[in-house]
Amino acid sequence: MTRRPLLHALAAGLVLAAPFSTAWAQPSDWPSKPVRIIVAFPPGAPGDVVARLVGEKLAAKWKQPVVVENRPGAGGNIGMDAVAKSAPDGYTLLVGPDTMYTVNPHIYRSMPVKPDTDLVPVTHLAAFTQMLVCHPGAGFSSVPELVKAAKEAAKGQALSYASGGAGVPGHLAFEMLSDAAGIRMTHIPYRGPSPATQDVLGGQVPCGFLATPVVYPHVRSGKLKALAVSSATRSPLAKEVPTVAESGYPGFDASFAETLAAPRGTPAALVQRIQADVAAALQDPALRQQLQANDLDPLGITPEEAARRHAQGHAKWGQVAAKVGLKLD
Structure with missing residues (x-):
């Protein structure tokens, strides 16, 4: 191969490799600035409690501030919209109940975000009643x-x-x-x-x-x-x-979980790292005791399991919403 075609081939190879190397190098450089967790419900709600408690552990591990910001309204849709429109770089995360994914698509006539396409599940933080x-x-x-x-x-x-x-x-x-x-x-x-x-x-x-x-x-x-x-x-x-x-109502089970999600497009390796760090934090005995004292049962499941549970809940709550004719603007 002559020198000029060889240079062209090398350049093309670098262009093709760039997206993959960037995606996989990003987690090792992350985080280099504060991480923001948007809670889609008001202060004092279960998601707010778990976000602040877990956020303290993550800040210590990541050596960066973890800032919790409440964006309540429309059953979590306002918070979801804010995160879905954020850069998919791991610096903006979403906490809220799984109903945002399993219920909202059934009952809201229009939503600013499509949870299954605009967001990617990271984990379920904790179950609650x-x-x-x-x-x-x-x-x-x-x-x-x-x-x-x-x-x-x-x-x-x-x-x-x-x-x-x-x-x-x-x-x-x-x-x-x-x-x-x-x-x-x-x-x-x-x-x-x-x-x-x-x-x-x-x-x-x-x-x-x-x-x-x-x-x-x-x-x-x-x-x-x-x-x-x-x-x-x-x-x-x-x-x-x-x-x-x-x-008197055998089989009744209305269980819920607080979830952690990221904007769609966040590198898979970064999603896996965040999930692993959260799961490790949830194993801390003191943190588990704090969560359980607030009726929060620590989980820390994988992104794949979180997605599977969302799919199951979507089917279950869709039937309930249809039975009662629940629709919201």
Whole structure:
């Protein structure tokens, strides 16, 4: 081969190799600046708690600040949109419940982002439950009592219930219960579980399916009455509270998980590294104890497993949304 064609061949080879070498070299240079975690729900929500606790461990390992920023609204769609439009370089990550991927595509008539194509799952951080609580003045001590009252109220003015927002875990858990029990109650959505809890505490709304760590302190103080938790097994945080399944609805399981995701196009090697670092952080005994004290069961699964769980949840919650005719603008 003459010198000129040889130079052309070498140049072409370098051009072809460049994208691959850049993608694989990037993780070793990362992070060289602060990493931002956008939480798609308000402060105090389970995702906010786990993001801040895990973020502290990651900052120490990465030797860079990990900044948590709350972008709540539209069932997580606002936070998802912000991350999906960010550079796929590992410096902007998303934390929020798996309902953003499994429920939102079914119930929102239009979404600014397509979760399965615009975002890539990194891991599930922790599983969590919802707790069905009522104001003591409502007079309900069990799920059957609430169901009976809801059926009687249907003849007149329907009872109402609070959740942390339309399409969020508490809303979906109550709609699943309503479908199983054959009842209808008026949904009162709030901007997060904390303001919803305040109105249940004040008696403005009799009941709510809300994040367990948010409402359980009020259960312990006697200001709220716990009827059940949404998961298939009892919450380690509140072992005395029965599940909905134990309360007369076998097979009921409205379990959820806080997820970590990155913009689509983030190098696979970088996604794997972030997942590995998060999984290692979740093995720390002190961190696990902190999470479990907030009703967060540490997970740290692989990106592939997270994607598989999203697909399963998408099918499950699609059936629920269709049954109750749930649609949002």
